[in-house]
Amino acid sequence: MIQVTDLRKSYGETEAVRGISFDVRPGEVLGLVGPNGAGKTTTLRCLAGILPPTSGSVAIAGRDLRLDPVGAKARLAWIPDDPRLFENLTVEEHLRFIGRLYRVEDAEERIPALLEEFEIAGKAGELPGALSRGMKQKLSIACAFLHRPKAILFDEPLTGLDPIAIRKAKDSIVRQAEEGAAIIVSSHLLALVEEIAHRVLVILDGAKAAHGTLEELKAAHPDLAAGARLEEIFMRMALGPAAGAAGAPPAADPPPPPGPLPPAP
Ligand code: ATP
Numbered sequence: 001m002i003q004v005t006d007l008r009k010s011y012g013e014t015e016a017v018r019g020i021s022f023d024v025r026p027g028e029v030l031g032l033v034g035p036n037g038a039g040k041t042t043t044l045r046c047l048a049g050i051l052p053p054t055s056g057s058v059a060i061a062g063r064d065l066r067l068d069p070v071g072a073k074a075r076l077a078w079i080p081d082d083p084r085l086f087e088n089l090t091v092e093e094h095l096r097f098i099g100r101l102y103r104v105e106d107a108e109e110r111i112p113a114l115l116e117e118f119e120i121a122g123k124a125g126e127l128p129g130a131l132s133r134g135m136k137q138k139l140s141i142a143c144a145f146l147h148r149p150k151a152i153l154f155d156e157p158l159t160g161l162d163p164i165a166i167r168k169a170k171d172s173i174v175r176q177a178e179e180g181a182a183i184i185v186s187s188h189l190l191a192l193v194e195e196i197a198h199r200v201l202v203i204l205d206g207a208k209a210a211h212g213t214l215e216e217l218k219a220a221h222p223d224l225a226a227g228a229r230l231e232e233i234f235m236r237m238a239l240g241p242a243a244g245a246a247g248a249p250p251a252a253d254p255p256p257p258p259g260p261l262p263p264a265p
């Protein structure tokens with residue numbers, strides 16, 4: 001559903017993304033992790049069609065983003081970490097506008113349910129200036145879900161949400177995947193990634209350092225404890241063998257693993 005081939009992006013002399021390839025299947029949640037400046041946001045912005053890649057290709061639901069940008073973008077949703085809203089549109093007008101933009105025929109029926117799901121029905125007539133940061137984030141996610149995207153890109157989706165909203169947002173992400181969307185979640189919250197991602201893509205210094213299920217990532221570090229968590233594996237990859245073992249969190253209480261990885265097409 002999302003196919004990325006040899007993606008490269010440079011800002012002048014800075015090579016932010018250096019030849020990354022991966023895919024995300026329908027129904028799969030891919031966790032994108034890496035240290036600050038690793039190239040995660042640049043990768044997502046290239047996938048969303050916001051930044052033109054220096055080279056390489058991106059296809060969304062079989063549509064090449066460069067050759068058919070409208071066809072590809074019509075099938076994806078991008079939720080940046082900093083919600084971008086229109087200051088003169090109310091909450092409800094945002095959803096109506098997105099509904100018209102994406103030609104969502106049943107938008108009028110879907111909007112009340114989305115307002116309820118994201119607990120912003122009481123703010124339907126308010127402008128973004130009157131919303132808290134978490135409410136803006138909820139509106140941004142509601143807008144993203146309205147056109148039933150086949151590919152959803154989240155950059156730090158839980159920033160600013162309260163614990164109840166975090167639980168609901170996680171459930172919403174999992175539900176979208178269960179309904180067949182291919183999802184990428186970029187986050188520094190490794191426990192979140194471990195909980196909801198079927199596979200993890202680790203980016204270090206603009207390059208792919210690892211890509212696989214948690215079990216596959218663990219297998220690459222047999223010296224780590226059998227119950228090693230993603231945090232220990234990540235520290236080991238980012239900081240080298242000196243990291244991890246001492247002071248590693250106990251292996252007890254791992255989050256339940258996500259459902260089975262969707263079959264390869
Ligand atoms: P973080 O976890 O801090 O959000 P990230 O993994 O998302 O980091 P990017 O924002 O993609 O990293 O940045 C990757 C590299 O590209 C960094 O070296 C950064 O300084 C550089 N970079 C990002 N945006 C620009 C820009 N607009 N102009 C020039 N360099 C940029």
